[in-house]
């Protein structure tokens with residue numbers, strides 16, 4: 001097995017359990033979507049993999065390696081890149097400094113600029129002076145600096161206009177397919193998830209209530225309505 005996996009993972013913060021008995025394996029090149037209402041535990045699920053949430057039961061693995069007790073930097077070194085919901089760029093550093101802080105080389109930067117030409121134009125601008133879309137592009141570019149094999153994206157389109165969302169999604173599609181990345185996409189926009197992902201997990205109050213292909217989920221309006229609050233799927 002050369003993927004990443006959540007095996008029977010219960011996780012939370014302090015003594016509070018947020019997600020329970022999560023099972024998911026992501027192979028290289030595979031695209032998995034995670035859907036669920038606000039507070040369902042989507043970010044916590046990603047954080048269990050990256051080290052931000054405490055694992056109370058089960059393991060997270062990359063290949064044959066158990067990552068559960070490793071610090072976040074060691075998980076990143078194991079090939080897991082993350083684009084956090086909070087974006088987490090350094091507002092007082094320039095675009096260049098933000099990218100170099102992630103430990104990238106000049107070649108990595110050139111790759112990032114090929115994907116996001118806008119970032120090259122803003123090279124000397126401070127993080128704080130970027131638009132929301134540019135900040136998201138920077139956050140994605142930064143996650144690529146460590147050459148991850150797997151990419152976890154937490155609501156990358158949050159707060160972006162429809163046009164900028166399209167640009168960001170096009171870049172994500174391109175990089176995932178060019179680099180054959182295994183990808184977990186947490187996103188509120190159900191149509192985007194169903195279009196992009198091979199398989200989808202739906203979380204409700206920290207538990208998986210649906211796991212199957214995007215096509216299978218399209219035929220389950222009951223799941224979409226009860227777990228996501230959506231009647232019918234729009235583009």
Ligand SMILES: Nc1ncnc2c1ncn2[C@@H]1O[C@H](COP(=O)(O)OP(=O)(O)OP(=O)(O)O)[C@@H](O)[C@H]1O
Nearest residue numbers: 013016018036037038039040041042043044045085
């Ligand atoms: N650092 C934390 N400490 C304590 N509780 C937390 C922490 N982060 C999240 N929680 C709680 O865990 C639950 C799940 O939060 P989580 O952020 O995983 O949900 P989510 O599905 O990502 O929601 P959203 O769609 O709003 O981003 C919530 O009740 C939240 O208050």
Ligand SMILES: [Mg+2]
Nearest residue numbers: 042043044085
């Ligand atoms: Mg979240």
